Ligand SMILES: Nc1ncnc2c1ncn2[C@@H]1O[C@H](COP(=O)(O)OP(=O)(O)O)[C@@H](O)[C@H]1O
């Protein structure tokens with residue numbers, strides 16, 4: 001039985017006076033991939049921002065291996081091992097691919113630390129473009145670069161917010177294969193994903209948000225038993 005690595009307990013979040021997360025609770029198990037789904041505006045990105053400390057939780061608890069994260073700064077949370085790849089893939093456009101990776105390096109005591117060589121193994125295209133300005137990469141390559149940057153931080157938990165958004169189908173396939181490889185290497189991942197099929201394929205656990213609350217939390221197999229879920233909460237018909 002896998003152990004709980006990251007735990008959200010009754011998490012609330014606000015943007016100013018606007019109450020967006022209304023008591024979100026779920027847990028990510030060590031070495032597993034959790035897909036976070038839900039319609040646009042459901043609160044997926046807000047959950048990711050709250051997990052990484054960029055938005056303060058207004059109530060509830062976030063625990064990494066039982067240790068409170070929700071009062072720490074984003075920098076401290078990253079040092080504890082939670083890394084966010086934000087929605088919208090921003091690279092340092094004027095730095096080279098290699099410089100983008102090097103500035104993101106953070107040493108941490110983990111079993112197989114990431115370095116340039118390992119990131120280039122994971123994403124060979126980045127190696128062949130190491131000296132190229134990051135702003136000139138294709139969308140797919142930029143996505144690989146932002147994931148590579150997060151890996152250079154040696155995370156225990158990788159948060160990926162819609163990495164496939166706006167990419168061509170062939171590239172989406174490639175990015176998803178990389179995510180599968182990372183999971184197979186033992187990384188624990190929360191993936192925000194719009195596509196239920198992809199989520200079912202990659203994830204051990206699926207959490208569906210609806211208006212800032214958990215509408216479903218279960219395995220890929222359990223989703224099959226709830227055909228209404230897709231139409232009600234995912235905008236799939
Ligand atoms: N910076 C912000 N200020 C105010 N409201 C926001 C902000 N960002 C998102 N929201 C609102 O919070 C809700 C959840 O948004 P978000 O977490 O981005 O949803 P998702 O990622 O699931 O599409 C939406 O109603 C959205 O309009």
Ligand SMILES: [Mg+2]
Nearest residue numbers: 044045046087
């Ligand atoms: Mg979002």
